[in-house]
Amino acid sequence: MDGEEFRLRAKEVVDYMVNYQNTMKDRDVGPSLNILKTKVADLKKFIPPSPPMEGGESFKNIMSDVDSLIVPRLLVWDHPQFFAYFATGNSYPTILADMLSDIYNNIGFSWSSGPAVTELEMIMMDWWAQATNLPTHFLFQTHGGKGGGVIQCSSSDAAFMSIVSARERALEFLQKTYSGEYIEKYQLIKKLVGYTNRESHSCVQKGANLALVRLRVLTPNDNNQITGEILERAIAQDVRRGLVPFFVSAIIGTTGTTAYDNIWEIGAVCKRNPLIWLHVDCAYAGGSFVCEEFQYLYGPLDYADSMNMNANKWMLICYDCTGHWVRDRYTYTQGLVITPVYLSNEIPGIIDYRHWQIQLSRRFRSLKLWLMFRITGVKMLREYIRNHVRLAKYFEELILRDKRFEITSEVHLALVCTRLVGDDILTQHLVAFINALGKLHVTPAKDQGQYIMRLCVNYEFATKEHIEFGWKHIQECATEVINLQKQ
């Protein structure tokens, strides 16, 4: 494909994209029951097992396959009736930014491999931190220049990176203070123990497994919170067993119910145990920090050594874009600086983001933040978040009027957790039934051992009418499920 053909096809694709977006509401949110029933959702039947030796297929044919084979097998995450998971950011400005990133094709792993990639990212991480009122120690421009932020692909990367940095810091300390003969620092890994809430995202456990460190999963209180007392008790027990607490991953906005740990108390415990690295996962809830009223709901992040939030969840930025801020970038990266000759074109004192992440190569993702902030703006983001939270409260109000349902946890943000009164099996059947019909999509979770249905207001332009439409459908499905159960 040459440039002139690209110009033509790109215009067609942009038309296609806008039409797709405009007609989305007329489609089902999930693959239709027909596809599920007949199991034709099996692409292997339609796509040859090996690639063509000759290219040159017409673009028209390919787009026709996209429409007939791919689209019916997609879940429509931006659909007005998509209440599953959490919001998945998307917006035209950020799609344009991704297009620019693709054409620049700058793999900015170091400053010298594309200075603007690094410099814009540093500026954007400070903009983003200010827009969400993060403590100043996370900014490049303050705190004697020790802190800073990086765009990771995902919160899972952020959790893993924080664990590895905490591990390296703790091992260095243990090795230096070890009283016996010389010991190789990795022999001391078995002494380390980290902590997290049972309700934290599974990525924390995955990160600990990858980093080969012990993670103690703490049982939260009835509000799904870890308190200072719970953490302190666990630490004391482990210290008595000869272990060394080195890491806590606290959470603001659990995936199941948007519960949040007591950050005030946890922060104070970590302060008394300076070897502990406090990481705070705000993957979803972080978006709400653009509004003052939500920042103060959870408590300060002043003690946090690192935190993360996904702009590609609740900040109208298309995947991927996770912000990961650290208090001390030197400590964060010191275990990860490896410089072979082919990467030795570094300039002293300049940030090289390759040390801040697992992979070497990186996209020019800060363009998405730059375009979003300049075109959408913080005020519009606030309105978007507030609208979702208002609508979640409205959803809750509607649900409370139907005595067949109960609300299972407080609605803090845009997530409503509910279940059918009675045995778990009823709600399990309801979730399965709703998703099989494909008109609306939801996700289940467990809250204090009970099966629940999560309803997250996700649609960018959601209105009361969308909520009412969705609720009516859920009620109809509930009637079917209850009747079937009686038979």
Ligand code: PLP
């Ligand atoms: N943390 C929380 C609270 C989440 O809800 C999620 C995903 O929904 C994650 C972490 C993992 O996010 P990612 O897909 O960016 O790794």
